[in-house]
Amino acid sequence: MLDDEARRALSRWTVGEPNAIREYAHGAINQTWLIETARGSYAFRRCAQGGAEVVRQNHRLIGEAVARGVPTVAPVVVEDGNTVVVESGRVYALFPFAAGVQVDRDxxxxxxxxxxxxxxxxxxxxxxxxxxxxxxxxxxxxxxxEAIREIDRLLSVISELPPGEPSDENALERLTTRRAWLVEHGVEDGDPFADFDRQPIHGEFQDRNLFLGDGKVSCIIDWDNASWSPPEWEVAPFLDFVAAYDKVKVAAFLAGYRARCKLPDERLDACVWAYGLYRAHDLWLFREVYDRRNDKARRFLTPGRFKPHFERWLRR
Known part of the structure; x- marks a missing residue:
């Protein structure tokens, strides 16, 4: 399952020959293989987000997180002291298997x-x-x-494709109804998080990046989207993607979060409003599918009209 390029890159780490390889099916951007060797179990990644220095920066953050007691895994170091290997212009990294188990969202x-x-x-x-x-x-x-112009461009691209693909029909409906919402409700331009404090965050604290064990999160992986951002940014996507704004799940998450950190209701409402406004303008998924031809991301083009996040939040 490893192509020749990936095998050459993997050989730079002294972990032994793989005796079992399977591709990790859930990633939408990076390509990851789960590898067993005589020396241990590893996640071997072909990194698609940024060049070697961007990945090294990310690895430095992971090292700092480990030093501060965050449950995560540091990348395996190559003999020359590097944590990345560049092969044929592409960047690779190797991580030990995370402790614990991943649990499907549902x-x-x-x-x-x-x-x-x-x-x-x-x-x-x-x-x-x-x-x-x-x-x-x-x-x-x-x-x-700018968002409306980009939606119009994407609608034009999709309308020229052969008919009959359900995900394309889903995309057309989502984009058309999103455009109508922006025309009617679009507010002034700017940063909806302008009044929020900033700090380093993981950037994608969701179930697919979390391992569980002994009643707690035992490991956090995939730090690619770490950024200098409002800490509340981590809260809103979790309530959206993992809790799906379900009243019981939201209450469970907030009970855990608020046991450690203050988050008043008015601040939470402001956070979800800012997140929803940003998401209404964010066209990453459509660019990924129709500009970068990333078919792995098509599974996120689900049916249904565009629904603003704050409306879903208020109806929970």
Missing amino acids: RLSNNDIQAMGRSLADVLEALRGCDRSLVKEGRYEVCVS
Whole structure:
């Protein structure tokens, strides 16, 4: 399952020949293989986000997180002291297997979700004070006119494709109804998180990046989206993607989070509003599928009209 390029890159680490290889199916951007050798179990990654120095910066943050007690795994070092290998212009990294188990989103118990809330608060506290140079700048500026122009471009691209693909039909409906919402409700341009404090954050604290064990989060992986951002940014996507704004799941998560960190209701409402406004302008998924031809991301083009996040939040 490893191509020749990946095998050459893997050989730079002295972990032995793989005797079992399977590709990790859930990633939408990076390509990851789960590898067993006589020396241990590893996650071998072909990195698609940024060049070698961007990945090294990310690894430095992981090292700092480990030093501060965050449950995560540091990358395996090559003999020359590097944590990345560049082969044929592409960047590779190797990590030990994470401790614990991953639980599918629809099988998470309320106790699991509460443990994730506690863990997020602990991680944010641990990362507070980390050097700003360890992460990229989080950017959340929105512009209504630019978003509408980009939607029109994407609609044109999709309309020229052969008919009959369900995910394309889903994309057309989502984009058309999102455009109508922006025309009617678009507010002034700017950064909806302008009034929020910033610090280093993981950037994608969700179930697929979390391992559970002994009633707690035992390991946090995939730090690619770490950034200098509002800590509340981690809260809103979890409530969206993992809790799906379900009243019981939201309550479980907030009980765990608030056991470690203050988050008043008015601040939470402001956070979800800012997150929803940013997401209404964010067209990453459509660019990934139709500009970069990333078919792995098509599974996220689900049916249904665009629904603003704050509306879903108020109806929970």
